[in-house]
Amino acid sequence: MKDEIILQEYNEHFISGYHLTTQERNYLKEYAYIHTNKPWEQRFFVDELREGLRVRTTSYVGIIELERLRIIIQPKFDPTFAQVIDMMLYAQGNAKWWEQQTVGSAGHNNLFILLVTRFIEETELLLRKGLKKDYIEEDDNLRHVRGRISIKENALKNYNLPTKIYCSYDELVNNIKENQVILRVLELLTVTVLTEKLKRQVHKLRTQFEILTNTYQGNKWPHIIYNRLNDSYKMSHVFGKMLFENLFLQNYMKRQKNYFALLVNMNEIFEQFVGELLKQYLQKGTFKVMAGKRITDAMLLDGERYRDIIPDLVVQDYTRNVVTVLDTKYKGYDLKRVSTEDVFQLSFYAQYYQNGENYAATIVYPVFKGTVSESRRIIETNKRAKNSGLIYLQSIHIMQTLEWIREMDKKSLHSLALRLIGY
Template sequence: MSAFTLREWETLPHGEGDGCIPEHFAERLAALAKKSTFVGSSGGGVLEDRRHDLRARGVVGVLATDECSLEILPKIDVEVQGGEAMQNAAIRKRLVHMLAVALDLKIETGQITELDWQRETLLEILIRIFCSKLIDAVRRGMPRRYMVQEDDLAALRGTLDLPRQFTRHAATPSRLACKFDELSEDIALNRIMKATVAHLFRMSRSPSNQQRLRELAFVYADIAEVAVSSLKWDEVVIDRTNRAWQELFGMAQLFLRSRYQTTSAGAGRGTALLFEMNTLFEEYVGRLITRALARTEYRVSLQGGRLFCLKSLDDERAVFQTKPDILIWRDGRVVHVIDTKWKRISSRIDNRKQGVAQGDVYQMMAYAQLYRAPRLTLLYPHHSGLGATELIHARHRITGHATILEIASIDVANGGNIIDRLQSLLLSSELTAELSV
């Protein structure tokens, strides 16, 4: 199967030579992309199918049809020696790390070699991690629970189901309608794992992953097969008896629930595992900031606030609700509002406004009015064009307010001591002093 890799906002030309994609492959991938919920009203949310090329947008992941696949990687500036394959490998590592943080998963990648990172797509790497974790878990034993069973037996077991006894066995009293508890592996969690294994087998194109999935399918042969749409997610209870399955349950949700789209009909037949980078960046930063302030006097809420901008004069109904990405509280009041934006801003030398969208500034001004926070931050991903220094690049005072609006960046390509770097942004003595005024 032909495989192509592209970074967001870059193009892949149509053609038959190296670095090109045949037009019939491009058409099928574009048709598959149009079935994504990220498409939007313009129909180009994942891929733009232009006259001479495909152009990726702000959605990353993998699109796969029967004959070809397209991996879209985020535009992250990584500093590695080597060619494009090495750079893509480093980006995959950072993307897996961001997913692990954002989805609160403990994903170990120690068994994946440097060569694997270079030659496998993001999808195959995630499938391999899932298979390895699941194989280790089932070796220790599948989770089991007591389930209510009903059966007609010669001797009483459990309790007698009187209504069934007097209706079904009135003429055959030698059979007893029994109701009893039995320890069973055929439970919601195992059914979800079986459905995930079956789904990934259809998605994977890696022979080694397919072999692992075949072995796991054999292990789950006695578990009932349930359609994904009918799985009982709410029946799964993670407690001390099955704590080791929490990460697997999270990964199953990643593959089977709302964070990706799957299609299997018409011109767009195929599968997709896609992530909107703006949302992923927001969740990644939000969880890191929560960790960074965990042992301080500050409290963090994500997608909180939810104050309304307007009230109707007719019926006092509130409209235009706000949902700031990150609110930082102290002593019961909001002291810092942070909004993340997965956009590449420019240095102040190139542009005094740094490429910050006017609409984003208006949004922060609304937050200043509603939440009365003395400090606002627009936080962007750092890149080499901003120089060697991440974090705060510009500070402005909102006209008519004492509120400070900062333009800042965080380097997601550098995962080392990122908690400490965020603490430096949030708790520097100069800025903390201003918050007390």
């Protein structure tokens, strides 16, 4: 039986008496690094001390499975991970995800188990509705004519063999990309740590899909266009893609089942969530929302491109001819000071887009535990200089916002979107 430790993001915890094996140490080191050339940027930090382990968490939440220890890292605003899943779905453009939900395991404190459960539920529902088939071209040496005769191949393969005829024909099969990717995820799940019930469900589904299709061989999730013919796959693919992108790179799991991790970056999820909110609830035609647009001429050396900048979100108001720059920060800025680095970064972005004497921009951050509701404050910068600025600190209550989305409270959401851009 494994010990289970529950932590929160941006926290530190000492685990007394636990010492890593060589394999555990290598695995944690490999998984912790986001970029090998930036060792200061890690998903988590583990320090081996004489008395045990010190674990420091960042913005990544989820689960880390070791041989004798399970570490669950929860977001501060949502210990069950149910709201995190909803944020992820909404951020990917699934604005009506709640209408397609099946009976899930909301309230479970393990993000991985929650994702697997939802993937299984959606895939079982898909099977009940019926899998999509498509025509593919087959070539075969047959006893009867089917489709069209391949003259060249027939002459080569059936010379002096009158009982066979080589044909090309269309076959209606389940062996299509929509089904192949589901089988690939099921294969990846068979080497992870699951409950006995989930293991049985995964094995059953894998057996059913292996009869119908081959597995997807790519190392990136394929681009699939959804229409009325394959729309029933969308939710299964949403959860399947989340699992695939976290599981595929963990080749270590193929050799050892005792070690496993699935962590998601709340910084990225929060940025995508806010971006989708602005796109949905700022009036189209009046506003244009641009996310992650790369700027190549903000820093020049001798007139040549020197360094690029990438603001999180830029909103163009065509009516007022105003550009608003937003930076999403998944930090508890109600309870602590905004870092100097964040102020300088956003001031620079704002000055690039706003050519007047004064500039303004907004830092958007979530309401964390310890604060009651949404708030708005102002940091004044360069007040004595000709080019002074305002940095708005605008918090957003994630759970309240998700509730408005479920209730389709467009008035409240439109008002929130305007507040986010300083109106």
